[in-house]
Amino acid sequence: MNTIIKLIITAVVAYLLPNILSGVHVTTFSAAIIFAIVLGLLNLFVKPILDLFSFPITLLTLGLFALVINAIIILLADYFTDGIQIEGFWWAIIFSIALSIITSILENIFINKE
Template identity: 50%
Template sequence: MKTFLKILLTAVAVIVLANILPGISVAGYVSAIIVAVVISLLNMIVRPLLIFFTLPATIVTFGLFIFVINAIIILLADKLVDGFAVSGFWAALFFSILLSIFRSALFSLLKDDRKQLN
């Protein structure tokens, strides 16, 4: 259930960011949900491989190369989903940064508050 909510919240973030940022477009709500699923799958499968193979560049840049990897993930999602378009690398970079911020804020709402017994 939580995974489904996270995908829906990511789709909402994709729609909001597509309306805010120039160079990003989403055809509709279904496309946004597909983009959220594809980004989640790419983050689970492709991102660890990219991080492993670019580890020296990540170390030299003190971790800033992770932003480039996130932009590559967004560009891959652009190629895989028909209703999602990204105009270029810089748009993908800004989109990935803002998407990470939005997802962090939205996912913090899903954390369950468990009361500790004292």
């Protein structure tokens, strides 16, 4: 049940963030749901591989390279999803930071820690 709640929270935030960020465009809420599913799958399967291979660079940059990896994952999810358009790498970084912060806050509010 928590997975479905996290998916809905991510979709809602991804749907509403383009109202604030001019470089991100989401056409429909169904596109945001598909984006959230694709993002979750990429975070599950691709991100650990990227984290493993980029560990030395991440260590050298004191963790800042993790932002680059998150932006790459966001751009991959954008590539695989119709109805979402992110206008470049910097918008992907800003979108990933905002998405992470807002979803973390909302998950702490809405998900039970039983």
